[in-house]
Amino acid sequence: MLFDTHVHLNARQFIEDRDETIKRAFDANVKYMTVVGFDRETIPLAIEIAEQNETIYAAVGWHPVDAIDMTDEDLRWIEELSSHPKVVAIGEMGLDYHWDKSPKGIQKDVFRKQIQLAKKVNMPIIIHNREATEDIIQILQEENAEEVGGIMHCYNDSVDYVEACLDMNFYISLGGPVTFKNAPLPKEVAKQVPADRLLVETDAPFLAPHPNRGKRNEPAYVKLVAEKIAELRGVSFEEISQITTNNAFRFFGISET
Numbered sequence: 001m002l003f004d005t006h007v008h009l010n011a012r013q014f015i016e017d018r019d020e021t022i023k024r025a026f027d028a029n030v031k032y033m034t035v036v037g038f039d040r041e042t043i044p045l046a047i048e049i050a051e052q053n054e055t056i057y058a059a060v061g062w063h064p065v066d067a068i069d070m071t072d073e074d075l076r077w078i079e080e081l082s083s084h085p086k087v088v089a090i091g092e093m094g095l096d097y098h099w100d101k102s103p104k105g106i107q108k109d110v111f112r113k114q115i116q117l118a119k120k121v122n123m124p125i126i127i128h129n130r131e132a133t134e135d136i137i138q139i140l141q142e143e144n145a146e147e148v149g150g151i152m153h154c155y156n157d158s159v160d161y162v163e164a165c166l167d168m169n170f171y172i173s174l175g176g177p178v179t180f181k182n183a184p185l186p187k188e189v190a191k192q193v194p195a196d197r198l199l200v201e202t203d204a205p206f207l208a209p210h211p212n213r214g215k216r217n218e219p220a221y222v223k224l225v226a227e228k229i230a231e232l233r234g235v236s237f238e239e240i241s242q243i244t245t246n247n248a249f250r251f252f253g254i255s256e257t
Ligand SMILES: [Zn+2]
Pocket: 092, 127, 128, 129, 153
C-alpha cells in the first residue's frame, strides 16, 4: 500500500477523468493521497475531492509563483479552512525563483505569513522549493518552523542541505525526478535520507516518472518512484511502501482506515 503525499487531482488536467484516475490509483494499491490546493480555484476543489473520498486528504496554502495575488482575506480563508476535518497540512508554500511573476520580497513575505499561520493553527507545512533552498532554510529557521515540522516536497537539491531540514523536524519527499536518467541529486538523497523521514509523491499531473516522463503524471505512478527508491537503497519495494506510508500517517496525523 502506498501514500501519494502530493498530488494535484484538482488540476485542470484531470477535469475529464478525475474519478477514473482515482480508481486507477486505488487499483494500483495507492490507497491514500493528499491533494494540494494552492490558490482560489484549486483549494475548494482539493477539499471537495477529500470530502468525496474517505482515504483522500487535502492541504491548503498559497503557491509562491502567485504570491503577488494573495490578500489578507485569502490568508484568513486558509486559516478558516484549516479546521476542516480533511485538511491535514498548510501548503504548498515556499519560494520559486524560476518564474518571475512574483518578486522575491513578496514571495518571502507571503511564505513567512503562512508559516506563522501554520504555527497559530498548529499544523505542519508543505514546502515548494525551486532554486531557492538556502533562502527557504533560512526563513524556516528564523520563523521557528520546527515547532510544526513539514515536508520538503519533490526535494531536488544537494544532499548537503538535508541535515538542516531534518533538524527542523522536516520530512523529505521524493517524486518522479528520482527515476530520471540524468538526475544524480535526488538519487543520492534517496540513498541517504533516514528511513523514518522519507516520503513519496507524484506531484501529478507534473513530473511523470520514467518511463512516462513527459506525459501527464497520475497518482498510480507513485509506485515507480517507490520502486526506484527501493532499488537505490537495496531494500524491497514492500519495505519502502510500508515505511513511507507509515511516515505519511504519522506526519499527517492520520490513522489507517
Ligand atoms: Zn510544488
